[in-house]
Structures are given as C-alpha cells and as structure tokens.
Amino acid sequence: SLPDYKRDLDIVGIDLSTEMLEKARQRVTELGLTNVKGLYEMDAGELEFPDHSFDIVYVRQAMHHASHLKNFIKECARVLKPGGVLFTIRDHVVFDQNDKQRFLQEHPLHKYYGGENAFSDPEYRSAMKDAGLDILLNLGHFESIINYFPQSPQDIANLPSIFKEQLNSRAARKYGIIGKFGPFRYIYRKAAAIKFGGALDEKRIPGRLHSYIARKPNLSS
Numbered sequence: 092s093l094p095d096y097k098r099d100l101d102i103v104g105i106d107l108s109t110e111m112l113e114k115a116r117q118r119v120t121e122l123g124l125t126n127v128k129g130l131y132e133m134d135a136g137e138l139e140f141p142d143h144s145f146d147i148v149y150v151r152q153a154m155h156h157a158s159h160l161k162n163f164i165k166e167c168a169r170v171l172k173p174g175g176v177l178f179t180i181r182d183h184v185v186f187d188q189n190d191k192q193r194f195l196q197e198h199p200l201h202k203y204y205g206g207e208n209a210f211s212d213p214e215y216r217s218a219m220k221d222a223g224l225d226i227l228l229n230l231g232h233f234e235s236i237i238n239y240f241p242q243s244p245q246d247i248a249n250l251p252s253i254f255k256e257q258l259n260s261r262a263a264r265k266y267g268i269i270g271k272f273g274p275f276r277y278i279y280r281k282a283a284a285i286k287f288g289g290a291l292d293e294k295r296i297p298g299r300l301h302s303y304i305a306r307k308p309n310l311s312s
Contacts, residue, residue: 101126103145105133138166145170150179155209161218168222171307177224179305181238183209183298194298209298224305232299233291239300247291254290258283 104127106112112130119127133139135150136159148167157163167177185191191209201207212229219226232238239247262270262279269275288294 099126100147101128103128103140104130105135105138106130107132107134136162136166138170140170142169143172146172146175148175148177150177152181154179154215155182156206157208160210160214161221164218164222164224168219168224168307173307173309175307176227177219177305177307178302179215180302181300182215182302183207184212184215184232184293184301185209185298186211186294190297197297207298212301215301215303219303219305224307226303226305228302228304230302232293232296232301235302237302251290255280 102124104112104115106115109132112132115130119130131139135153136157148171150167154160154163164177167179171177183194185194194209195201195207198207216226216229230238233247236242236244258280259276262276264270266275266279270279284292293299
C-alpha cells in the first residue's frame with residue numbers, strides 16, 4: 092500500500108521500454124491507483140507535454156543514459172512549472188574519461204548490452220544551470236541510502252573496519268613477517284589511502300552514484 096499523500100498526487104510516467112511500461116501498468120492495477128493519469132512510451136529528450144505542466148519531475152537512474160544531456164535537462168526544465176522541482180536520482184558520476192572507461196569495463200552487464208553511460212559532476216551541473224535551474228542539493232554516493240542501496244547504513248558504517256582488515260591482510264601477504272607488525276601496517280594503510288582512497292572515498296567506487304535536486308525559479312525572480 093502507499094501513503095495517502097502519494098495517492099493525492101496526479102502522476103504521469105514515461106519510459107522508452109514497452110516492457111517496463113507494461114510492468115508499471117500491472118503495478119498500478121495491483122495497488123488500485125486512480126491518480127496515475129497516463130504511462131507513455133516517450134523519449135525524455137523530446138517530451139510531448141506543454142510548457143509548465145508539472146510541479147515535480149522525478150528521474151530515476153535515467154539522466155546518465157541521455158544521448159544529449161543538455162537537451163534532456165532542458166526538456167525536464169521546460170515542462171516544470173515556475174518553482175517546480177527536478178529530482179534526478181542515482182546517476183553515475185565519473186571524474187574523467189579514464190575513470191569512465193574503468194567504470195564501463197568493471198560494470199557487470201555493460202559488456203552484454205552496451206547501454207551504460209556516465210557524466211562528470213561538472214557536466215551534470217552545467218546542464219542544469221544552462222537549463223535555468225538552481226541546484227539545491229547534490230547527494231554524494233555515501234551521503235544517502237538513496238545512492239548506496241542495496242547496502243544498508245550499517246554496511247557503510249562497517250566499511251572502515253573491513254577495509255582496515257583487508258589492508259592488514261594484504262600487507263602480511265606482500266611483506267611477510269614485516270607486514271604483520273603494527274607500525275608497518277599503519278604506514279601501509281596510510282600509503283594505500285593516499286594512493287587509492289580510504290574506505291569511504293568515492294574514488295574507490297567505479298561510477299559512484301549521485302542524486303541531484305534542482306528548482307526552476309519563480310517568474311518573479
């Protein structure tokens with residue numbers, strides 16, 4: 092079941108996948124929702140809605156797939172009412188082209204269908220600003236369960252101790268008896284963190300996920 096406030100919202104959904112739309116329609120029927128006003132097969136880069144149609148545009152794991160990022164965001168901004176809010180959730184962020192190639196190479200499914208993509212944080216921000224949106228929030232990978240799910244908050248809290256033990260074991264394997272001494276392990280961990288990042292350093296996560304919230308200014312402003 093859904094909270095009452097979710098049932099009070101008039102919802103329109105789009106997707107490029109016929110299969111995903113069919114699953115969505117089945118779910119709407121299962122939940123008995125009457126506030127879903129339409130589910131359409133449509134490209135988010137060419138939205139077939141009038142200007143100023145929606146109070147909220149919610150985009151989940153889709154912005155990073157855009158073939159033309161700036162057009163994608165401009166369309167989202169165009170259909171927002173003045174004062175409306177764009178939520179774009181769980182988008183892959185890379186630092187540069189080398190980092191992007193690393194992400195694509197390590198992605199478990201990309202080699203089968205070639206459909207993954209990612210942009211840098213400055214590229215996302217630039218696209219939103221060019222569309223006239225004010226960025227309110229950028230949640231980094233470890234800043235919200237929205238991004239790091241299916242890991243739990245407890246999983247994230249345990250990462251430093253797990254990472255420490257992993258480095259201790261690696262030092263012992265690599266350096267033998269010397270690698271088992273506490274002071275050497277400490278130095279080894281510090282050196283590893285400087286080079287590769289610490290347990291909660293996004294550099295260690297290929298294609299780390301970010302979520303953005305941006306608002307379309309009111310006409311008066």
